[in-house]
Amino acid sequence: MDIKSKSKYLFVIWVILIAYGLSGLFSVLTNGSRYMHGDYFESEEYNSQMDQFVAMLNVYELYGMPKEEMKKQITVTDEEIEEHRTRYGSLGDQISNIGMQYNDQIKAAIDSGNKAAEDVLTKERDEKIADITENFNSDEYVRGKIVKEKEKKIDEFYRTLQEYRSEFNHLGQAYKYYLKDNSTGKVYTNLSLSKTESATDYMNKKDMFYVQDYAVLQRNYLFTGYSEKFLPFNEVAESILENQKDRDLSGQIGLSKSASGKHIAIMNYNDYQTGKKLFFVYLLTSFAALIASYFLAKRKPATVFGSFEHMKPLYGRIPLDVRAVLLLLTGVFLLLSMTLISEQFVYYHSNFFSSLIELIISLIAAASLLAFGWIQLKFLLEYRNDWQQLKDDARNSLLIKSYYAVLDAFIVKSIGFQLLVILGIAFAMGMLFVGVLAAGGGDIIVIAFAIGVISLPIFLIIMRKAGYLNKVLKHTEELAAGNLGADIPVKGKSAIAKHAANINDLRNTVKVSHKEQAKSERLKTELITNVSHDLRTPLTSIITYTELLKTPDLAPEDRDSYLEILDRKSKRLKVLIDDLFEATKMASGNIELHKEKVDLNQLLQQALAEYNDALSQSTLQLRISQPEHPVYAFVDGQKLWRVFDNLIGNILKYALENTRVYVSVKEEQERVVLTFKNITKYELGEDLNELFERFKRGDQSRHTEGSGLGLAIAKSIVDLHEGSLDIEVDGDLFKVTVILEKLN
Template identity: 85%
Template sequence: MDIKSKSKYLFAAWVLLIAFGLSGLFSVLTNGSRFMHGDYFDSDEYNSQMDQFIAMLNVYELYEMPKEEMKKQITVSDEEIEEHRTRYGNLSDQISNIGMQYEDQIQAAIDSENKAAEEVLKKERDEKIADITENFNSDEYVRAKIVKEKEKKIDDFYQRLGAYRSNFNNLGNAFKYYLKDNTTGEVITNLNLAKGESASDYMNKKDMYYVVDYAGLEKNYLFSGYNENFLPYNEVAETILENQKDRDLSGQIGLSKHASEKNIAIMNYQDYQKGQKLFFGYLLSSIAALIVSYFLAKRKPATVFGSFDQWKSFYGRIPLDVRAVLLLTTVFFLLLSMTLISEQFVYYHSNVFATLTELIISLVAAAALLAFGWIQLRFLSDYRKDWPKLKEDLNNSLLVKSYHAILDAFIIKSIGFQLLVILGIAFMMGMLLVAVLAAGGGEVIVIAFIIGVISLPIFIMVMRKAGYLNKVMKHTEELAAGNLGADIPVKGISAIARHAANINDLRTAVNVSNKEQAKSERLKTELITNVSHDLRTPLTSIITYTELLKTPDLAPEDRESYLEILDRKSKRLKVLIDDLFEATKMASGNIELHKEKVDLNQLLQQALAEHNEALSQSSLQLRVSQPDHPVYAFVDGQKLWRVFDNLIGNILKYALENTRVYISVKEERNQVVLTFKNITKYELGEDLDELFERFKRGDQSRHTEGSGLGLAIAKSIVDLHEGTLDIEVDGDLFKVKVILEQLN
């Protein structure tokens, strides 16, 4: 045998060992919770069976009640009487319903001149009406009816209870109990005690697999255990049984070693014991297999993988997303095969030959899938050294190509929808053809697969052509609008490609002409000087902390701190820029107002509601006074809301803690006067006009995060509404007054 063949056999053995070892570890996930927590008597299976036996023991022995005795304990509450009485509505509704039920039948008897049927139907109707009427006249009448219903349910309960007794007797052959009522001295047991014998002669480790004191069970199992798995559920019977006085019982319950091996309780115990032994034997064998595979690996059986390199080029031509799906499918079937292997080992089967056959097939399949998956991972691992190749293959994947093809096809929506309609019609015709062939006895699955294989490449090709055409047309529109942009890629020698080349020539000529005639213009505004400080501060911080982040071996806590600062400063910079643009638009008047009739009272309340959480969390005490009736003005509600929002925001930033804030709305001589007053946190200068300057704030050392544009924007909006916004300062009292024309 040559070395190459020997290596292949060694590789096959190595993969089989790894597959077997991994399946053993995998079985810990699937069966570990069942077999590793303790012995059988700690398992859910045993506890469930004990639940069943205790529930039956309660009904058949401990709290047994004769049927007639149970009927004597039936009670009827006032709520039950009322529910029975009004179950189908009030008296008039029920009488009306009964009348309608019989109306058609009586009329049919009259039409057919069947007097006997007419009299019978009318008698039935009148009896039901009389019965319903009596329900509403007498509680005792209703009570008697309810008692009869409950007695019928009790009869049904005892009839079904007899069918369950065989289950109790079967379990009683395995579960032995000796219980004593500490109050009455009564002994309840299924032990056959001879004269002179005691319960300890049987309830011991010699005769029992497991013995437990009843005191540990009685608190958990009473009548709440009734369900269809154990006993027939009956609400009336259960309520009466639960209301019985609890018995003071003590004693033991055990699983007998002398029970028949065909008893379900003993069979469950033995199956668990066998399964647990198989599980641990399987687990130890799988660990041993992994250890052996480790030593085999030193003989380098994995070098056989080198013989698969000839497939690497073919594998590389498969789209990346298809390779990912192939790998996931391999992993799925590998886990499935490992589950099958685990099941063959853990669960006991009487047919040894069938078990071995399934085990060998599952093991070989798992080894083959493991090798196949390993090869795929090895090929995919090459991307670790070639990230540009990964990016390229991602862009060439079917999903990305299809996505871009669809986007390109819908650059001009009309063409995209036309293509969609055409392809939809073609698809429907194809499905119709399949249906026709299937009706004629054709192989529908084969035909559908062929159509799918053919239609997918056609779909991608059509979408790519449509996308290219859309790009050419879009560039043409941009050129016509004066946006030169970049050259259109020329692909192939088709008419579309020649058209793209001609457009590129035209673009070049227009570009040269524009360069010869273009004049350089620069935009200079006074805002550059005003904003330089506020923009430079966060920008400098961003640059500084960005450089600090480049520091090698930077501590994680420092990195988190720097990132938090960067986030805060970048948001601060965005606020400044947004407010700057807003202020510039307001100052230039380059803004359109959408005026309408607006209730200023309601608009102010909306602005306060927006800051409700911040106001409630602050220590400020808000006092708002408004007229009880609406106060209307002809304004742009959205823009004026911005004024109120800025003024309330300034109050939250600059008002002194634990002070009152006053906001009022008044009507004065066809005008609406809105006043905002607060005590300032910082000293204000004497020149109040400075507060309306852009990037001017009340805290001269710039402690707050505002842009300094709030009052400037607010004043510009009020000015556009031909109103006034004035500021008054009396010591630390800061007052803003907004005056607008009232709409009568």
């Protein structure tokens, strides 16, 4: 083995020893208080578990009472009566709120001519108002209400006690107690004592891991849960049980050695003892590792520390401030890895191999970070002998470069000012040149002519360009301020002219954007209004007739009528919700198509067949034009059938009575064109694209049964098939054109 390889191996061993040793010292800071100050019975986990047992013992055994007795001790104060009375405001406020709650429902019943529903709602409102009024007239009336509320709280408290009983019994298998009420002589214990045995036969160091006096444990407990930590807090039960706190109780509670080793209390004790042993072994071995690393470095410093000059050029390319941050991050992750090492001892796994693997991984990570940090620190310390290099590297740091970049960005105040300065310098240099020539005997007249004929026109041209640029900048500032104004005049084909043209395009785009935004806000408002109207109408009917069904002695024929209305309105509501859900899925593209070869002629005929009865009962005259041979397309038949279904349904809803309806299928080269034409019974708006918006209808009064989603769903389906669906209106003629790719 050569010297270089030996140096590498010794360095690796050294950093591993250092990492392990430092992790031990770090563990003293993080976990020393757990094991170096007292034993397990002074630890936080034992005290927490004992607190839980004492809190439950108080409730279940020491201070418990029958539910009915607790209810008899309920008291109501004047403050509670006043709080209950004004909980929701003054009498006027509460009556006003109740009125507002019922006004809409009563109005809906009146509008629908439902006298029974109106009477039921009015009676319910008046009863609530009478109840609130009585609250403000009688203290005893309010007192009775509060008593009932507290009785419910007590019932809830005893249900909770029943739920936590098993947990208390489980803790009682490990924690043994013998307590005595000194005033009554009553004994509370879970020890199995014979007549000849006393509590001292069990409550001793032989049979108990640890014994404590009850007086020491009984601190500031809440009877229904110590700080709400072990049992849900119940204010009513707490106030009643609090009155028993003056009882004189004495005795002892201890952790029994006879408890099962699988009990959580015993497992915690055993885990603590094992962890304590591992901690001190870990501490001793870490100190040994530090001592070994010290002697290794002392005996062979050159071999251990080695030479890392081959890494210096690569490291030197990193900016100085980045190196500092990198060193800081290395230190942070080193502390984290040391924490992981110490936790393998303190919070060990029952699986030895799992703990060993995690320890090795953490140790390798810590050693690697320590080596990386050592190399960085070694190179940074070399600046002690080369302060000039430190200054140079500081000037090339990212922070300094960023600082100067910001300064450079603010040097230019005005392009016109810069041009003026540049031209002034050029003019001064020219005059200097003339002076030099004059001093040398040059032809001053020729030079002055050149300056007057060439330089002056160039100066004027540049100043004109600067003025034009300033105009462009001024328009840009106005545009940024929101003042769109008029277009900038575009002069020539220079870069400034191109920039002016771009500003004009941006201005026009902003104008269009403002219009689209205003339109979007209007459509959003209409959408919310339409959704509220379409969903609320059937929902109001459902609520009204549901209330009517609750009416006592309702006639069977009325009940059947109400159920029929409920069935119709609920189905209507389901259609609206299903259509809205499908339209949302379509718009987001979150839908999967199952394409196959489909005859569009046959698919259209199937869609028309669904409406045979409706068409025959209507006054519309249907005219169908389609090829006699099949016309195939590669589409999702089920989804495309929905398109035809929506379009035919719209025709039945919105076509003018006693008019003709035309449906045609045509083949044009590589595509299929389907056309649906009818005369509308409603006057359509100017913007046809709005008909594709959700909940937008041609029937602005919204008297029809549609959801307003048909065209939106149809267009989304056609778009997913990479086709097109367009609308044309000529007067009252409404035409829908669907174009799909034909399958040859």
